Amino acid sequence: MNSLYMPKDSFIHNLDPRTKMIFVAFVVLSSFILNDPALQLLFLASLFPLVVAAKLVKPYLISMQFLLLFAVLIMTVHGIYNPIGVTPVFEIFGGLTFKYESMVYASVMSFRILVIGTAAVLFVMSTHPSDMASALVKWKVPHSFAFILLSTFQIIPIIAREAKIVMEAQQARCLDVKGSLIQRVKNLIPIFAPLFIITFMKVHQLSYVLECRAFSREGTKTSLRDTKIGSKDYAFLLGIVVFLTFEIYLQIFLSGSFNLTTNGLLTYSLIGTWAVFALMIAKFVIKRVQGFVGGMADA
Amino acid sequence: MKKHSSFIIAMIPAGIALNWVANSIVEMLKLPLFLNNIGTVLNAIVLGPVWGAATALMTNVILALIVRWTYLPFALVGMFVAFLAYFFYKKGWFKKTWKVLAAGAIVGLLASVLSTVISVYAFGGFSGHTVDVLTAGMIASGQEIFNAAFIANIPGTVADKVLTLWIVWVILKSFPVRFLPNAKDIREKIGMTNTKKNKEKKISA
Numbered sequence: 001m002n003s004l005y006m007p008k009d010s011f012i013h014n015l016d017p018r019t020k021m022i023f024v025a026f027v028v029l030s031s032f033i034l035n036d037p038a039l040q041l042l043f044l045a046s047l048f049p050l051v052v053a054a055k056l057v058k059p060y061l062i063s064m065q066f067l068l069l070f071a072v073l074i075m076t077v078h079g080i081y082n083p084i085g086v087t088p089v090f091e092i093f094g095g096l097t098f099k100y101e102s103m104v105y106a107s108v109m110s111f112r113i114l115v116i117g118t119a120a121v122l123f124v125m126s127t128h129p130s131d132m133a134s135a136l137v138k139w140k141v142p143h144s145f146a147f148i149l150l151s152t153f154q155i156i157p158i159i160a161r162e163a164k165i166v167m168e169a170q171q172a173r174c175l176d177v178k179g180s181l182i183q184r185v186k187n188l189i190p191i192f193a194p195l196f197i198i199t200f201m202k203v204h205q206l207s208y209v210l211e212c213r214a215f216s217r218e219g220t221k222t223s224l225r226d227t228k229i230g231s232k233d234y235a236f237l238l239g240i241v242v243f244l245t246f247e248i249y250l251q252i253f254l255s256g257s258f259n260l261t262t263n264g265l266l267t268y269s270l271i272g273t274w275a276v277f278a279l280m281i282a283k284f285v286i287k288r289v290q291g292f293v294g295g296m297a298d299a
Numbered sequence: 300m301k302k303h304s305s306f307i308i309a310m311i312p313a314g315i316a317l318n319w320v321a322n323s324i325v326e327m328l329k330l331p332l333f334l335n336n337i338g339t340v341l342n343a344i345v346l347g348p349v350w351g352a353a354t355a356l357m358t359n360v361i362l363a364l365i366v367r368w369t370y371l372p373f374a375l376v377g378m379f380v381a382f383l384a385y386f387f388y389k390k391g392w393f394k395k396t397w398k399v400l401a402a403g404a405i406v407g408l409l410a411s412v413l414s415t416v417i418s419v420y421a422f423g424g425f426s427g428h429t430v431d432v433l434t435a436g437m438i439a440s441g442q443e444i445f446n447a448a449f450i451a452n453i454p455g456t457v458a459d460k461v462l463t464l465w466i467v468w469v470i471l472k473s474f475p476v477r478f479l480p481n482a483k484d485i486r487e488k489i490g491m492t493n494t495k496k497n498k499e500k501k502i503s504a
Contacts, residue, residue: 004365066367066427074423077435082444109423113369120368129364144308148353152312152361159316160323167327177328184328185462191324193470196341199313200478206309216304 004063004124011232012054012126017135019233020123026240027119033247037107038260040115041269047118056125060118065280067117071110072277075270078106089263103266110273129153134223143221151206159199166194306480307346314338314354315361332459336380340467343381344388345479351381372421376414380406384464394490399468403461411456415449424448430455 007013012020027047034040051060079085085099092098133146170190176183210216317338325332339358343351355377362370387393387402418426424444425431430451437447471489476482 063367067369070369070422070425070427073425073431073435077438078423078444081438106423113422117368120363124364144304148308148311148357149360151309152315152357155312156316156319156361159313159320163320163324167324181330184330187328188324188330188334188462188466189469191328192321192337192466193473195317195320195324196470197475197478199317203306203309203313204478206313207305210305210309215308 004059004121005128006056006059006125007128008055008126010054010126012050012056012122014232015126015236016227016229016233017127017131018139018227018229019236020127021135022237023240024119024123026244028116030244030247031112031115033251035108035251036261037104037111037269038265039250040108040111041265044111044115044118047115047122050122051118054122054126056122059125060121063121064114064117067113068273068276068280070113072273074110074113075103075106075273078109079103079270082106090267098267098270100263100266103270104261107266107269128225130223130225131227134225135227137221137223138227147215155202155206158202159195162198162202163191163195166191166198170194307350310342310346311350311354311357314342314351315358317341318354318358319361331455332462333455334459334463334466336377336460336463337467339377339381340384340463341471343385344393344467344471344485345481348382348385351385352378355381367427369422369427372417373414373426375417376410379413380410380460383409387464388488391488393464393468393488396465399464400461403464404457406464407457407460408453410460411449411452414456415445415452418452419445419448426452 030043031040034043051057079098079102080096082099082102082105084105085102087100088097089100089103090098129150133150136146136149137143171177175187175190177187179187315338318335321334321337325334335358336355339351339355342354356374358377359370359374383406384402387406392398392402414426415424418424424434424438424447426448433451434448437451438444442450468489471485472491476486479485
């Protein structure tokens with residue numbers, strides 16, 4: 001199984017994985033420093049050019065859909081029901097009012113999820129897992145840890161295939177998958193027992209192979225894919241440092257002197273998430289209906 | 300421990316894969332569960348609590364890399380489950396069925412407290428599963444956010460952990476010994492030796 005890695009040739013893909021890890025850490029840190037919805041929205045908007053630069057706009061938007069679901073849930077439920085809210089902002093049907101303080105709280109939380117999600121998607125989609133592992137090894141992370149990370153990507157499809165074989169074999173032996181709830185819970189045992197034994201056999205094989213290749217030998221180990229920090233990475237890191245200083249300056253010296261967070265911004269961001277969410281649902285429904293109609297036509 | 304180091308290194312990815320694959324098996328049987336700690340508990344018992352916790356951590360790291368990053372904070376829950384499962388195993392709770400079920404209920408209760416705390420502080424009470432709809436409904440009906448998330452979370456988590464411990468226990472009981480690195484210890488703790496039934500079996504055999 002591959003991770004979400006998308007092989008493309010871009011500025012972000014050519015950066016060293018370590019730089020990108022520092023970048024993710026920087027985004028997480030600054031999403032906590034910028035404790036204000038308007039600033040976080042600006043930060044989110046300023047991350048988008050990087051996504052464009054990495055040529056990942058479409059997969060990025062697809063993977064953001066679920067995080068947007070989070071944002072819609074948090075902003076709606078917290079905006080109405082969070083007890084910290086006092087000042088009413090606007091009212092929808094049925095006397096439910098969105099309150100200012102709780103909307104600020106909810107927007108900060110959901111924008112933080114989106115901002116960190118953007119950075120994480122950018123990192124995962126532009127970094128090959130082997131590069132990630134070799135970068136970790138260069139950071140003095142134990143080699144076995146990097147190996148575990150890498151081999152998991154390979155072992156998941158193997159075990160999934162075995163699980164499918166076991167399930168089909170047991171169904172061929174009259175395993176009832178449509179019985180009562182208790183019967184189905186009991187059926188977990190005849191599926192998991194062979195799977196556990198197969199897993200242990202595979203693990204033994206793998207450990208013999210590792211020993212044959214002198215895995216537990218002391219000393220440095222080399223990797224096929226090598227990563228190097230170049231001038232691009234230093235430029236990127238410099239940009240991060242400048243941005244971070246600017247953020248800290250903004251928070252310490254300018255906080256309170258201006259306030260970008262208005263009722264209008266909160267309301268429009270809420271309505272914006274709702275609109276995108278409605279669009280997603282409409283798309284889903286249309287797909288379903290199309291599939292249904294297509295199925296009818298086939299029949 | 301040095302002797303089995305490559306076995307441990309091969310076993311952790313397998314545990315992660317089991318955590319992953321359990322989901323599709325449960326889906327096939329159409330059960331409303333996750334069982335996404337089954338490899339963690341197995342590794343905690345077979346390899347020790349630290350490796351079980353490592354399995355849980357790596358599971359969530361992989362999930363965060365492949366699916367979405369919101370899984371990452373819940374690694375703490377898995378690590379906690381690994382330590383608790385090892386604790387109950389060491390205390391000899393894995394000998395009778397009702398004790399295993401009780402241990403599972405306690406693990407589930409504590410795990411759901413921890414996961415509620417994490418989801419409230421990181422994601423406002425939501426965790427990214429279908430349970431979220433229930434949480435939102437409870438908040439709308441006037442519950443506190445923490446209480447709503449906790450009440451929505453608890454039945455699923457407790458049933459999940461009870462079944463996880465029970466399955467691991469039943470399977471380890473009928474497991475071929477030659478695959479386990481510390482088979483003698485595990486057999487003793489699981490209640491395979493020194494029971495009347497087994498002694499009778501030995502005599503008759």
